[in-house]
Amino acid sequence: MKTHGKISSEMEVEVPASQAWDLYGTLKLIDVVVPDLFKEIKILEGDGGEGTILDLIFNPGAPFASYEERIHKVDDENMVKEIDVSKGGFLDLGFTLFRICWEVIEKTPSSCITRVSITFDVKEDSVANLSYVSILPFIGMMKATTNYLLKNQTK
Incomplete structure (x- = not known):
């Protein structure tokens, strides 16, 4: 038996969806998030498309020192990107799936909604590790x- 779950959050952004997707749908996102949340992100394989493998090295105090992610899906038309933890991290804690999904949804021509969802499966004997999600x-x-998009918005 496994326990399944999904959590998500969204945020409205006053920039066109295409500008937000130009960041979320590419490896440019790395340059924005590394200083705050990660010590380093190494590109082990690929160019940002499906199959790209990243090694995320966390700042001290994070639950993991590092883990690898694989970009599972990049859908430019629907502005959806799915990333799976592929080695270490949550997989070492009994999770059989830990997927991050980034979506950009056009609201108006000059605004959009960004949404992140985490979908996970964890083995029954590791349910206590759900607290890490x-x-x-x-x-x-x-x-x-x-913040980056608003500061660097192109008109």
């Missing part, structure tokens, strides 16, 4: 990204 770091990433 938190949307807060991803909300921090959205805030950093929103």
